[in-house]
Every structure is written in structure tokens, then in C-alpha cells.
Amino acid sequence: MESNDFDVLIIGAGISGIGAACHLARECPNKNVAILERREAIGGTWDLFKYPGIRSDSDMFTFGYNFRPWTETKTLADGPAIKQYVIDTAREYGVDKKIHFGLKVTKAEWKSEEQGWTITAKPEAGGKAKTYRGNFLMLCTGYYNYDHGYKPEFKGEKDFAGQIVHPQHWPEDLDYAGKRVVIIGSGATAVTLLPAMADKTAHITMLQRSPTYMMSVPAKDPMASRLKGLLPEMTVYRMMRARNIAVQRWSFDASRRFPKQARNLIMKFARKQLGPDFDMRHFTPDYDPWDQRLCAMPNGDFYKTLRNGKGEIVTDHIEKFTKKGILLKSGKELEADIIITATGLDVQMMGGAKLTIDGVERQASDTMMY
Structure with missing residues (x-):
């Protein structure tokens, strides 16, 4: 008879659970x-989206993972590649055989x-x-509701x-070819x-209420590309991992200590990629860098789409939806023809499961969890 008693229970087979x-x-x-x-598959977020x-x-x-190298040179990987990386890792360590699929923890x-x-x-x-x-219980459920995203009315x-x-x-x-989005x-x-959609649409516009800081990053890591084949995969991975952690920590600390200079630097890079005539108010937030996280763009693809006229950015507030679009x-x-509400996630802890300690129900929002 199959036993349901375990030393450790892990909830979730996404990147954290695996x-x-x-x-x-x-x-x-x-x-x-x-x-x-x-779900019926490994991957979590990377299987859902x-x-x-x-x-x-x-x-x-x-x-x-620090114990298994990412061997591609692409800096920001696409969803299917990340999902496959998680699946391959699970198979390599045999943990795919430990998964009980199709069970919602309540x-x-x-x-x-x-x-x-x-x-x-x-x-x-x-x-x-x-x-x-x-x-032991390990909650690897992520931080959002899988059933629906956050969408204002x-x-x-x-x-x-x-x-x-x-x-x-x-x-x-969904067919968006030749459509206004x-x-x-x-x-x-x-x-x-x-x-990602601009090449197929008739016209595509990003409507924002307020700007976000954006930074272009190389689509492929030039140093990783040069070292690949010269050194063992794990050596290259550890070198790139240590370098990127150090650079990111330095960048964050410097931005917090010198916010004005950080803002000017980001704006300088944006201006260089957008051209001299672009309205920079669309890219100038009213907060300092890293008050919110920056958006990364591989090879500045977002700016390129705006610069070549395939996409448009509008900064304004929504009055209402109309038959034809948005007023x-x-x-x-x-x-x-299509409106995409990229308005975020519905935050949810523990996958929505009820938590009780010795018969007393606890709310995650009132509790310190580690």
C-alpha cells in the first residue's frame, strides 16, 4: 500500500519546488x-504563461540553480527554454518521480x-x-493566484x-495579425x-499610467560566448554567476546612494537608443531608480520597436472603454481590435491553502513565514 507519510512535503513543482x-x-x-x-506538468510560471x-x-x-549550469549564452531566456531547464534538472536528479500531479493543496x-x-x-x-x-513543509507555490491575474474594472x-x-x-x-492592439x-x-507582437500587428500601442525605468542588456552574454568551449560548463557558469551578482549588487547600491546620477545615466542610455526627437517624458518616472525594479530589454528591443515606428507609447489615464477602443x-x-490588460498578478500566498496551527487558523498576511 502506498504510504502518504513523508519526511518532507514540497508544495509546487515550479523552479523553486524542483x-x-x-x-x-x-x-x-x-x-x-x-x-x-x-497542474499536470513541471514548470509552474513557465508552464502557465x-x-x-x-x-x-x-x-x-x-x-x-547554483548546482546546475545554464549552458546557453542567451541572457534573458524565453519561457519554453526555462521550463525545459527545470524539467531537465528534475530528471537529472530523479525528483520528477517524486511529483504527485493534479493535486490542489487546500x-x-x-x-x-x-x-x-x-x-x-x-x-x-x-x-x-x-x-x-x-x-517538514516547504511552500514553493509562488506568490500569485494561478486562476486569474489582477485586472481592474x-x-x-x-x-x-x-x-x-x-x-x-x-x-x-488568438490571431492578432493585422489587428490594432x-x-x-x-x-x-x-x-x-x-x-514581440509588433511585426504582425497593424499597429500596437502601450498605454501606461506612469513611466517605468528600462535598461537595455545584451541578448547574449559576450564573455560567456567567448569562454564557452574553452572552459568547463560549470566553471563558466560559476564565473558568470559570481560576476553578475557582484555587478547587480554594486548597481543597486550605487543607485540608492546616488539616485540623481543613476537616473541621468539611465536617461542618457535611453536617449541614445531612442534618438534626439523622442519625448522622454514617457521614460521619466517620478521616483528614483530601484524604488521599483527596472525592466530589462534584450538588445533594447522595446526602444527599437518605438524608433522604427512599429510601436507607440502613450502616457495617460483611462476614462472608459468605448465600442472602438479606449477613451x-x-x-x-x-x-x-484587441486590448491586453498587462495589469499584474493577484497576490496570493500558499497557493490559497488554509493554514492552521494547533487548530487555530492563521492568515499569511498576519504572519512571519520563512
Whole structure:
């Protein structure tokens, strides 16, 4: 009979859950480990999101696992490549065999008298809930609701004659070729979507309420490209990882100490890539660099799309949706066939599971969790 008692229970088979399981396989090989995953595939975020251009906005030398090298030279990897990296890592360490797919964890109970956790999981396909017990619980569920993204309610949405899409649940059959597209938002997703879709659309506009700092990064790491083949893969990976961590820490610290100089430098790079006549107000936030994170662009693809006229950026507030598109508070109307609401994620801890300690329910927002 299959036992549901484990030394360690891991919730989630995304990049964090697989990383945790591999760490245990390496450091605690005799421990009995199980991974409970709601979906039917490994990958988490990188299996869920399917929108055009989906990619990491962190470099893969620091985003990847410290124990398994990222061997491509691409700096910001696309979603399918990251998913395959996670899958290959799981297979290499044998943790793919420890995954129980199709189970949504609904409750996590700590019982002091048992010195352990009792986990209730409901099969996504229906049927009776299952119970698992573990001495340790590792929550690798991410920080957002997988069922839906965050989307404000816009006045007049029902009047719009076209299609409204949230990037978290991108329709596989969405045909945007020759269409007028408006993207609402100015975060990493919006900055990714505009250049990825521009070649096919009739016209594409990114509508932002406020600007975001953006920085161009090389699409491929030149040093990694030169060293590849000359040194062992793990050596190159560790070198690039250490270098990037040091550079990022220095960049962050310098920006916080000298915000005016950091802002001027970012604006200088932007001006150089956009040209002398571009309205820089679209790229000048009213906060200092790293008050919010910067958006990274491989080879400045976002700026190139604006410069060659394939895309447009508008800074304004939404008055309401209309039959034809979006009416702005300035009085301008953006006509659209498709509106993409790249308005963010719905924050959720523990995958929405209920947490109880000795029979008392705890709210994640009122609790310090490690």
C-alpha cells in the first residue's frame, strides 16, 4: 500500500519546488520526499504563461540553480527554454518521480502533539480529498493566484466590440495579425509584449499610467560566448554567476546612494537608443531608480520597436472603454481590435491553502513565514 507519510512535503513543482527537491536529493538523499503539484506538468510560471515573447526579466546565470549550469549564452531566456531547464534538472536528479500531479493543496495543519504537518489536497479531476503527512513543509507555490491575474474594472468594458485578453491566460488561438492592439500597463510583461507582437500587428500601442525605468542588456552574454568551449560548463557558469551578482549588487547600491546620477545615466542610455526627437517624458518616472525594479530589454528591443515606428507609447489615464477602443482623460481615443490588460498578478500566498496551527487558523498576511 502506498504510504502518504513523508519526511518532507514540497508544495509546487515550479523552479523553486524542483530546486528544493534537488537540494534534498543532493544533501539528504535518505529523506523521503514528495512534491504536490496542482497542474499536470513541471514548470509552474513557465508552464502557465504562454503570451508572445514570454521570458525571464532576470539573467539566467543568477536566476538558474547554483548546482546546475545554464549552458546557453542567451541572457534573458524565453519561457519554453526555462521550463525545459527545470524539467531537465528534475530528471537529472530523479525528483520528477517524486511529483504527485493534479493535486490542489487546500489545507496545511501543524499539530504540535504529532510534531508534524497534515496536508489536505483535492484532486483537480474530482474525487475524494487526499491526506499527506510530513515532518517538514516547504511552500514553493509562488506568490500569485494561478486562476486569474489582477485586472481592474474599467468603466465601459462591456461596450468594447473587440477582444480583451489578460496575459496570464493567453488564448492559444488568438490571431492578432493585422489587428490594432493596445497593451495596458508598463511592467515587464507589457515591455515584453510590444516588440514581440509588433511585426504582425497593424499597429500596437502601450498605454501606461506612469513611466517605468528600462535598461537595455545584451541578448547574449559576450564573455560567456567567448569562454564557452574553452572552459568547463560549470566553471563558466560559476564565473558568470559570481560576476553578475557582484555587478547587480554594486548597481543597486550605487543607485540608492546616488539616485540623481543613476537616473541621468539611465536617461542618457535611453536617449541614445531612442534618438534626439523622442519625448522622454514617457521614460521619466517620478521616483528614483530601484524604488521599483527596472525592466530589462534584450538588445533594447522595446526602444527599437518605438524608433522604427512599429510601436507607440502613450502616457495617460483611462476614462472608459468605448465600442472602438479606449477613451483617455486627455480626450484622445485609442482605437483597438484587441486590448491586453498587462495589469499584474493577484497576490496570493500558499497557493490559497488554509493554514492552521494547533487548530487555530492563521492568515499569511498576519504572519512571519520563512
